[in-house]
Amino acid sequence: MKIQGFKSLLRKSGLATALSALIVAPAVYAQGVSAQSVSLSQEQVKSLDTAQAAYDGRKYDQTISLANEVLKSSPNQDRALFLRASARVELGIDTGNAAMIRDGVADARASIEASQSKKPEYYLPYLYGMTNLSLIEERDEHAQASINVANQILERLEMTPQHRASILYQRGLAKLQVDETIDGGAADFKAAINLEPKHMASMTALADAYAMSGNNDEALATFNQFVTTFPEHPIGYNNRGMFHKDLGNKDQAVTDFRKAVELEPKFFVAHINLGYMLAEAGKAVEAQQSFSNAIALQPENPAVYALRANALLRQGNSKDAITDYQKAIELFPKNPMAHADLGFAYFFLKQYDMAFKQFDEAININGRLRFLDPWIYASMVLSGRAQDANNRFAGTVAKPETERDWIDLATLYLMGKIDGELLLSKVNPEDPQAAAAQKCEGNYFIGLRTTNLTGRDSAVPYFQEALKTGVSHLSAYRAAQFELQQF
Known part of the structure; x- marks a missing residue:
């Protein structure tokens, strides 16, 4: 990986942002093949429309299931193959499952062959998938394959400016993976924006690439361009807020995160970011409310309970903090940090025996948490286990x-x-x-x-x-x- 933080950039700027930027990459440029695109019945069209809606809603398992139903009777149906490719790639990336991504790439190839390479968007899952495989498997040749296929597509296929911009964007992501600088990737993102001034994915990737490479002036200018171009889109404010957060500009970050959740009250990540920055700014009560808003959106997410617990501790409310930490552990019992945090809450209340039990559980799960050593020793001594502590x-x-x-x-x-x-x-x-x-x-x-x-x-x-x-x-x-x- 050539650019620090590139993996998060790739996920942030992925498929769904740019024409569902999937990952379709045939090993050989598919041209002049004899396979014909399969026609659809009205029922199949309806199923695939539902599959598309499921994909847009990030319900990838449902997308795959609906596409499978169509492919049972029409195994060469290009749109069904494309949707399954897209969903498999996204699901593989979300779960870190390289085999799933490879299945998506294979589906993408099949969709390209079935459509006789007439639909440029069918190449997107290959390009995106191969670049992600490069990250997961730490093999630059996968990203280079993505670049090579993108070069062929851009040279040989007739396509709309929108499709060309999406291919440029995918090539730019791959270049960030193999190049020593951001120059090649940035050039592709700029070219995509020149073709399509509202190509959101390229604008996001360009801003993030500048930020990750330390070109802060260019990064801020691009984030500002995004917000100006998409004044009602919350992602621009959220991403600019993250940029300000990383620079230590707390007030600007809070302002941007507030705007993001104002524009989209269901923007889970923005609620988390806002809560974090409010806590850092010493506004623990407001931070607690932001985390509560996030919990209302994702009540089964253990990390948010831990964050709200931290906000409660900042207010001296250890009782409710313990309740939240216990909920986090209930949802994710093998999270060592949740046990450690619960241990600290008990320690602050001078319930040293309970603190030791949680610290010890954290160490049993992850023996590398050495920062707990002095706390473990103290909790053992203060709970009457001095000899055991000294032996340990x-x-x-x-x-x-x-x-x-x-x-x-x-x-x-x-x-x-x-x-x-x-x-x-x-x-x-x-x-x-x-x-x-x-x-x-x-x-x-x-x-x-x-x-x-x-x-x-x-x-x-x-x-x-x-x-x-x-x-x-x-x-x-x-x-x-x-x-x-x-x-």
């Missing part, structure tokens, strides 16, 4: 000093093996963000241990120092808030 982390004590990282040091401090002055002296001097996070954690842990050694009054200054860092996303920061009851 004996390896940390034995680790050579030259191999100890920040997590080791924080754990060792809680174990009484190093003092607070040494812990804070190890704060990263080169990375301001890492330094702020470590200062927050270091001061909180010193405050926590001090509370249990010499009393709360002497611990308060350390909790205050933790809050001064402003890193409100950290569990240590929230723990300090609960200690001081400052929300």
